[in-house]
Amino acid sequence: MSYFLRRLAFYVFTAWAALTINFFIPRLIPGDPVSALVNGMRGQIDPAQIQSLTVLFGLDKKQSMWEQYTSYLAQLARGDLGISFGNFPLPVSEVLTQALPWTLLLIGVTTVLSFLLGTLLGVFAGWWRGSWIDGLLPATTFLSSIPYFWLGLIAVALFTGVGSFLPASGGYEPGLVPGWSGEFIDSALRHSLLPAATIIVASVGGWLLAMRNMMVTVTAEDYITVAHAKGLSERRVMMNYAARNALLPSVSGFGMALGLVVGGTFLVEYVFSYPGIGLQMLDAIAKHDYPLIQGIFLVVTLAVLAANFLADLAYMALDPRTRKEG
Amino acid sequence: MKTDPVLEIKGLSVDYGLGNQAVRAVRDVSLTLNRGEVLGLAGESGSGKSTLAYGLTRLLPPPGVVSAGKVIYYPPGGEPVDVLSLTPAGLREFRWAETSIVFQGAMNSLNPVYKVSTQLIDVLEAHQPGMSRQARTARARELLKMVGISEDRLDAYPHQLSGGMRQRVMIGMALALEPKIVIMDEPTTALDVVMQRQILRQLVDLRKRFDFSVLFITHDLSLLVEFSDRIAIMYGGRIVEQAPASVLYRDSLHPYSDGLLHSFPALRGPRRDLVGIPGSPPDLRSMPSGCSFHPRCPKAFDPCSVDVPVLGTPADLQGPARKVACWLHPIRNSAD
Ligand SMILES: Nc1ncnc2c1ncn2[C@@H]1O[C@H](COP(=O)(O)OP(=O)(O)OP(=O)(O)O)[C@@H](O)[C@H]1O
Ligand SMILES: [Mg+2]
Numbered sequence: 125m126s127y128f129l130r131r132l133a134f135y136v137f138t139a140w141a142a143l144t145i146n147f148f149i150p151r152l153i154p155g156d157p158v159s160a161l162v163n164g165m166r167g168q169i170d171p172a173q174i175q176s177l178t179v180l181f182g183l184d185k186k187q188s189m190w191e192q193y194t195s196y197l198a199q200l201a202r203g204d205l206g207i208s209f210g211n212f213p214l215p216v217s218e219v220l221t222q223a224l225p226w227t228l229l230l231i232g233v234t235t236v237l238s239f240l241l242g243t244l245l246g247v248f249a250g251w252w253r254g255s256w257i258d259g260l261l262p263a264t265t266f267l268s269s270i271p272y273f274w275l276g277l278i279a280v281a282l283f284t285g286v287g288s289f290l291p292a293s294g295g296y297e298p299g300l301v302p303g304w305s306g307e308f309i310d311s312a313l314r315h316s317l318l319p320a321a322t323i324i325v326a327s328v329g330g331w332l333l334a335m336r337n338m339m340v341t342v343t344a345e346d347y348i349t350v351a352h353a354k355g356l357s358e359r360r361v362m363m364n365y366a367a368r369n370a371l372l373p374s375v376s377g378f379g380m381a382l383g384l385v386v387g388g389t390f391l392v393e394y395v396f397s398y399p400g401i402g403l404q405m406l407d408a409i410a411k412h413d414y415p416l417i418q419g420i421f422l423v424v425t426l427a428v429l430a431a432n433f434l435a436d437l438a439y440m441a442l443d444p445r446t447r448k449e450g
Numbered sequence: 451m452k453t454d455p456v457l458e459i460k461g462l463s464v465d466y467g468l469g470n471q472a473v474r475a476v477r478d479v480s481l482t483l484n485r486g487e488v489l490g491l492a493g494e495s496g497s498g499k500s501t502l503a504y505g506l507t508r509l510l511p512p513p514g515v516v517s518a519g520k521v522i523y524y525p526p527g528g529e530p531v532d533v534l535s536l537t538p539a540g541l542r543e544f545r546w547a548e549t550s551i552v553f554q555g556a557m558n559s560l561n562p563v564y565k566v567s568t569q570l571i572d573v574l575e576a577h578q579p580g581m582s583r584q585a586r587t588a589r590a591r592e593l594l595k596m597v598g599i600s601e602d603r604l605d606a607y608p609h610q611l612s613g614g615m616r617q618r619v620m621i622g623m624a625l626a627l628e629p630k631i632v633i634m635d636e637p638t639t640a641l642d643v644v645m646q647r648q649i650l651r652q653l654v655d656l657r658k659r660f661d662f663s664v665l666f667i668t669h670d671l672s673l674l675v676e677f678s679d680r681i682a683i684m685y686g687g688r689i690v691e692q693a694p695a696s697v698l699y700r701d702s703l704h705p706y707s708d709g710l711l712h713s714f715p716a717l718r719g720p721r722r723d724l725v726g727i728p729g730s731p732p733d734l735r736s737m738p739s740g741c742s743f744h745p746r747c748p749k750a751f752d753p754c755s756v757d758v759p760v761l762g763t764p765a766d767l768q769g770p771a772r773k774v775a776c777w778l779h780p781i782r783n784s785a786d
Pocket of ligand 1: 466473496498499500501511512513514669734
């Protein structure tokens with residue numbers, strides 16, 4: 125329990141530090157790009173929105189740093205991240221809530237799937253060394269060594285085109301309105317198949333290799349021999365003794381990968397024009413949409429922290445040696 | 451001495467590797483474990499003691515393979531079992547229920563992610579599926595008590611136990627199904643001398659209560675002299691001498707046994723000079739011709755480097771059953 129609280133405190137502290145850095149960066153940047161934009165759009169933006177941008181980017185030089193900082197935190201607590209210039213007049217929070225589900229669903233689900241698939245294959249490959257599953261290894265390693273950009277483009281070239289079941293780009297059929305209609309969900313699923321497949325193909329090899337090698341290491345441990353000597357079933361020895369221990373290093377890696385779901389997806393979304401956070405980020409950079417860039421940074425940071433916290437919890441649940449009894 | 455064998459090893463050979471890469475770590479070993487006795491197996495590091503234990507329980511890690519021989523288990527009042535030709539399912543049933551092992555690396559013999567109770571109980575689950583949960587837990591508690599560990603350690607994880615406690619847990623676990631044979635491969639080597647003796651004394655008590663046989667492997671001959679009934683000495687993969695413990699201690703026939711006896715200070719009995727054995731154990735890849743001990747043997751003479759001496763009862767002795775493989779003590783005849 126004390127371990128849990130200490131980890132929690134650590135993550136809360138880190139999140140606070142990230143928010144604070146996010147506060148200082150625009151104030152340290154020389155020049156004043158945001159106030160130029162705000163001035164350029166005066167008359168179109170309502171005063172409340174100007175006020176929120178002022179707080180976020182420190183445009184009001186008369187306020188003390190401390191006053192700026194407290195009103196910045198208070199504004200974040202309300203979820204007000206300013207307005208997006210690139211998507212005028214949508215507020216940043218609105219842009220983010222539209223883009224996030226796409227990224228979380230596509231990349232989140234595929235990250236989990238490729239972790240599960242790769243790890244399970246790794247268990248088998250490490251347990252039955254020299255079997256056909258073990259023989260997959262060179263192929264999967266080759267696939268994961270191809271730069272993702274290439275893999276994506278090759279997939280688009282091979283599997284999409286006129287008359288193909290798989291669309292080449294986008295998250296859904298352009299005419300449809302996002303919602304819970306069957307037609308929309310069907311279209312969204314169809315659009316996600318190819319990007320999902322390429323992500324899994326590209327990342328499954330890494331999990332497989334890591335798990336296989338850990339299995340090889342763990343099966344040489346004394347407690348595995350003991351488990352055999354005890355006459356336990358092979359499945360039990362493989363899963364509860366070998367895989368259970370071999371999994372531990374992969375859990376940290378999985379936390380890292382989950383953290384990158386939100387922030388590390390530019391390539392996928394770029395190649396497939398998929399309407400997620402990554403695509404918004406590229407767009408925001410091209411349009412000098414500072415409020416949106418800042419909002420995305422914030423979300424990415426918090427996502428990385430949350431994922432690592434989850435991985436920590438999982439590790440704690442899986443490895444009794446990390447728990448301090450007390 | 452009555453001979454009521456519980457386990458018979460006949461001409462067992464174990465190789466590591468296949469074809470001409472293979473090294474033979476155990477050579478043509480024949481050994482009988484009698485009901486209720488403690489048979490000690492001693493020899494320098496690398497003499498093949500663990501390999502023999504792994505071989506007869508079919509736990510050899512690759513690339514180890516049994517290349518010749520038989521292992522026969524005699525269940526009380528049942529048909530003899532040919533251990534080496536058991537089917538996988540039969541082998542699983544045989545393991546732990548008839549023959550359990552406490553391993554050399556007992557420090558790492560417990561799975562670090564499961565509680566002691568889980569690891570005691572899963573062997574009961576595997577072998578006695580009919581047992582109720584309460585009965586299993588009660589049995590686990592009883593096993594811990596048997597080896598002198600308080601019951602509240604049932605919920606402990608291995609890393610929360612001391613080395614000696616882990617060792618006791620392993621011994622308790624080894625007795626979970628009341629096997630007829632317990633193999634102990636240097637079960638106490640990593641512990642201090644006081645703890646070693648305490649655990650061994652406990653083991654001797656338990657053996658009296660539950661009447662199992664022990665194959666006790668160690669390189670510390672003085673321990674065996676104290677705790678075992680018979681001792682077999684291993685060198686270069688072969689058994690070179692075999693005798694009742696007290697006889698071997700008083701009057702060993704093989705120069706190697708003699709050297710071993712003088713390599714350890716005896717805790718009891720008269721002081722002996724520590725001499726040790728000059729030279730180093732043989733290389734399995736290029737074993738000396740004849741008796742593999744002859745390059746290091748102070749008493750080597752002509753036949754030693756030419757012919758391999760066969761293990762048998764020496765002609766110059768009438769005493770209790772003992773065997774030696776040494777040209778100084780030619781065997782009686784080939785009938786043995
Ligand atoms: N996996 C392996 N591959 C090749 N050779 C091996 C392997 N394991 C053991 N050996 C060899 O087999 C011989 C016997 O090893 P073994 O472990 O049985 O010795 P031991 O008598 O138990 O020694 P110790 O007292 O150190 O435990 C040694 O020479 C060793 O080098
Ligand atoms: Mg050994």
